[in-house]
Amino acid sequence: MQDGHAAARSDGYFSDFGSALRYWRTRRGYSQLRLAVDGGVSQRHLSFLESGRAQPSRDLVLKLGIVLDVPLRQRNAMLLAAGFAPAYQERNLSDPELSSVMQALDFMLRQQAPFPALVVDRLWNLVMFNEPAAGFMKWLLGLPSDAAIPRDGSINVLRLMLDPNGLRPRLVNWEAVCADSLSWIQREAMADGPGSEATALLAELSALPGMAALSDGHVPNLDRRALPFLPLTIAHQGVELNLFTTITTLGTPHDVTVHELRLESFFPADGPTAAWFRENFAV
Template identity: 45%
Template sequence: MPEVGPLLKHWRAARRLSQVALAAEAAVSLRHLSFLETGRAKPSRAMVLKLAGVLDVPLRDRNTLLLSAGFSPEYAESALDAPALAAVRDALEAILGQQEPYPALVMDRGWDIRRANGAARRFFAFLHSGRAAEPPGPPNVLRRMFHPDGVRPHVTNWPEVAEALVGRVRREALGGVTDERAQGILDEVLRYPGVPAGLRTLDVTGPLLPIVPIRYTRDGVRFAFFSTVTTLGTPQDVTLQELRIECFHPMDDETRENVRAHVSPTTAR
């Protein structure tokens, strides 16, 4: 287990705050903050949580900070199917249902697909129809997009989408949203056949595009979507904070018509 001082310094650097700025925002003395980072002073439990709050440290990493300082974790990590999360599951299903007839899914921190609406299942079944192979492992957004047996053959702007996904994973890693598992999956998919080696050294410090459309085609049927990502507000559970709800929206009338013709419950094949 790493020492708490270097971890605090890591998060301060990740948030691009000087010691002076953090000390001012947290209302602690600069001298005390310096002593905490160097290990000359040990923080109280309240101080760890206070600094973590100012630094907007994710809940999983706040638990790590507490453990490193010799305290028990503060935040539970519940299974998504736990009885205590029943209301949240109902909310997720409502959001997914409201997105019909367009795809929507729920991902965890490792990009595994935890929930999907009927439109998402029908759409990806349409793309995959007639193919025997599937990407390895449980349903996962990164594997599905990068593996030759996933949707990659049907994404006409795949290089653009792949670069945006890699940048997103790495930016989230810098912010502490992801963890070693997501990084491991990214390393795995970047070794798949046909994936450009340049993606392994992609610079993620440049400006972001407002949206990155995803353009699919199968047997001459075309779809163009952009997506929005939603998180749960003020979660107090690690699992809930790490959930991402991704909803796909049509970019043109052709997509709307093709969804009605090929992905609706009565026409999906």
């Protein structure tokens, strides 16, 4: 095995293919029999794969990854653990081959104006945003209008939201919002498995003041205003804004980076909030 593959394999969260397969089968609630039937292999062979008594072919690793709906990054990790090269590329967003994807995302961001929208990666690092989102962040953080908001992933949106020194003091319903936000990175950590960046970020965020109670099962108040969504209520400089958000992912990507991008769009939950954004961020 090449050195590059060995390094990637050591960071792949599982020391061997059997452990990875067993983790994902259990995570998806599959019995060995069900996975054997859906994967077109015998239950005996599947048992041997999980115990390390047999090694899979590359095609079988890919097939089982599809059946179990394993994220592309983890499919690569499973391939590496089985001794194969990754099947899915992971490009930088500046790669020319991703220019059409970036153009599509930019189009969607612009269409969201005058309301904020932003693009984050799987760890909720900020990589793209529209002008209303930039202006909204500057207003909330008390930054000058000409301040630059980096697009290099150096700002983590969850860290910014959950930190008492960040935006949390502006959130009227911060317990519900933080619990909901924390659930996103919890899902990433469960998907990545032990030893991952997502697991480390989850530990960091869970250690913030006030977060322990939320991670122990805080349940948002679903009766509040009888809304069909979790509201995001912000109070700052005498202004109260009521928003909700939607998360959009790209349908059927074959690139790890694209697969992990999320477009978060903010919408007004009432008329006064809509009017405030149109007054301040209309193009």
